[in-house]
Amino acid sequence: MTTSSNNRHTEAVKPHWVEWATGVVSAMIVLTMIAWIAGETLLQEDVPPSFSFTVSAVTPVENGHRVEFDILNRGTLTAAAVSVRAEITEQGQPVEDAEVTFDYVPGNSKASGGVVFTGDPTGRNIRLRAMGYTDP
Structure with a gap:
């Protein structure tokens, strides 16, 4: 009291x-x-973005096939406007390509996305790579 x-x-x-x-x-x-x-x-040391990719699913959709993937940023710095190119290759030759841009991919984390191909990527090689990014 x-x-x-x-x-x-x-x-x-x-x-x-x-x-x-x-x-x-x-x-x-x-x-x-x-x-x-x-x-x-x-x-914490500032390590520039470094990307790796993992295809998580290939699903038929109305206008083709959707390839879903994860992008992992192994660096400690965040990357913005990450442009990713996906290609279907057969015997080393590109058959079809698609691009997607991620608004940002934080450092030491992953983001998910997908691209749509008109052709069926089953039995072919799917190659994903980052084309570029900006510092936020």
């Missing part, structure tokens, strides 16, 4: 030990998070 005298408020009872424990644990969590974020900021 709080008492007032001479415009001063004072606690009539000392805080319970649970209040102190909660305050100490909360302060430790906050300080740990601040130290972790500061450490990541100061020690």
